[in-house]
Every structure is written in structure tokens, then in C-alpha cells.
Amino acid sequence: MFPATTEFDPQRFAKDPQSNKDDKTYKESTTMEPLVLTSQNSNANNDEDCHCGTPATISRFDPNDSSLDGLLMNNRRWVNSIIREDPLFFKNIALRQEPKLLWIGCSDSRAPANQLVQLGPGEIFVHRNIANVVNHSDLNCLSVIQYAVEVLKVEHIIVCGHYNCGGVAAAYGKQQYGLIDNWLRNIKDVYRLHQQELEELDNEEDRIRKLVELNAINSAKNVCHSTIVQNAWKNGRALTVHAWAYAIEDGLVRKLDWSVDNNTTLQHIYHH
Structure with missing residues (x-):
């Protein structure tokens, strides 16, 4: 998962991510609804060293979901979380x-x-x-x-x-x-x-x-x-x-x- 505002920055490309733990751009910049089919790591958000910009959740496929409806529900939750952050995101990238x-x-x-x-x-x-x-x-x-x-x-x-x-x-x-x-x-x-x-x-x-x-x-x-x-x-x-x-x-x-x-x-x- 990723927030819509996560973009590639050419100026920072050459840097080693492991040496930039204090860089504010690695810190969580938005709160997103976790996209989970069956389970998630309940301790994921307690990792103080994670500066990836998104909640550290783990989504897993439910083998019992033979209709795959869970995947579509996951997609809709993801779309809603992106639109809340940037209402025009999908319209812009469609162009x-x-x-x-x-x-x-x-x-x-x-x-x-x-x-x-x-x-x-x-x-x-x-x-x-x-x-x-x-x-x-x-x-x-x-x-x-x-x-x-x-x-x-x-x-x-x-x-x-x-x-x-x-x-x-x-x-x-x-x-x-x-x-x-x-x-x-x-x-x-x-x-x-x-x-x-x-x-x-x-x-x-x-x-x-x-x-x-x-x-x-x-x-x-x-x-x-x-x-x-x-x-x-x-x-x-x-x-x-x-x-x-x-x-x-x-x-x-x-x-x-x-x-x-x-x-x-x-x-x-x-x-x-």
C-alpha cells in the first residue's frame, strides 16, 4: 500500500535509504485505512523505526474466498483511502x-x-x-x-x-x-x-x-x-x-x- 502523494524524487535517488532514518520524507505523512482480507500484524504500527510513509500492515488472501469478492472490497477500500487524500488522483494519472x-x-x-x-x-x-x-x-x-x-x-x-x-x-x-x-x-x-x-x-x-x-x-x-x-x-x-x-x-x-x-x-x- 502507498499514499497517493508518494512520488519519486530524483534529487534523493542517489542517497542510501539506510543512512537517512531521520529524513522527514520517510516519516508517516498520512493515515490510511488498512487494506486487510483476513489478518494483519497488530504490532505493525508500533515500529518506531519505520519511516516508510505508510502503516506497516500485512494483507493476506483468504483461500476460502472462492468468488474473490474480498479482493474487490480491498480495491474499493484502497481507492477510497486515496481519494480522501487526493480527490483528483485517479483522474490525473488516467491522462x-x-x-x-x-x-x-x-x-x-x-x-x-x-x-x-x-x-x-x-x-x-x-x-x-x-x-x-x-x-x-x-x-x-x-x-x-x-x-x-x-x-x-x-x-x-x-x-x-x-x-x-x-x-x-x-x-x-x-x-x-x-x-x-x-x-x-x-x-x-x-x-x-x-x-x-x-x-x-x-x-x-x-x-x-x-x-x-x-x-x-x-x-x-x-x-x-x-x-x-x-x-x-x-x-x-x-x-x-x-x-x-x-x-x-x-x-x-x-x-x-x-x-x-x-x-x-x-x-x-x-x-x-
């Missing part, structure tokens, strides 16, 4: 979208882009697939990137992996899963390229966590290798590509040591 961010993440239900960074509708253009893979032959992903860069004129592309990723863990193993094995091959290639670095780690858990990071960086590099991003840079566009990782176990998103805003640091073979 256009002007996101400054493209998020490429995993389809995992535990890693929803808007909730992780607490931004509202219209703030992030999103593409998700199994294990946040970007490759040169995926026309779906490339079409999203092209639309985001050339039409929406985004200024940042974030590739965000996450620890405890089932896709990465499956790629690390040797079991067959069917059609998806062809997709996971992309991650196996990442392992091959960094085999020595990965196998120097002491245990399997550390190797899989590192593979999550390397996979996110590899996908971010592939974003940069595309002619879409190359042409944007050639035309003088301000566009930065970032690699991040989300830790489900503590809820925190972390910057990986990789971001690029031009092609000078890329291997020459990928220059267009």
Missing part, C-alpha cells in the same frame, strides 16, 4: 504516465516493485520475469525497455534481484524442471563466467547468494548492451542503469557495486 524509473525484477510474489520502494501508481514502469533475466533475444523485455527509454523517457533502469530466489537456486542445481530449464540456462551461463569466483566461496548458501548478485549485474549489463540504451546515450540522454538486490529475510533493498550511465566502461565489442 498520462510519466515515470522516471524502469524496474526489471523477479516475478516472485514476495518482491513487488512499488511496495519495496514505497512509490505509488504512475511512479515506476515495471517488467518482471523468472529471476530478473535480461537477454538479447527476449522481445518481451526488450519491448518494455524500448518503450520505457524512447517513449516514457525514464532516467533510471533498475535491475533488482533477490536473495532466496527459486529461479537462481534451480539454475545452480542439476535437476530438470521442463520448459523453464531453457530460461534458467541464462543463469547457468552467469555461473560459468564466474565459476572460479563462486567456487572459492566456502559453502553453497554463499555461492547461491553471490549468484543472485552476479545475475542481477549480468542482466544490467545486457540492458546496457542493447542498442536501445546505447542510442539513448549516443543522443545525450541522462540514463543510468543500476543493479540492486532485495533481501526477503529483512525486507531491505541494497545497491550492488554496479551502476553505469555511459558506454565507456563496457567492453568495446558491445559499443554500437
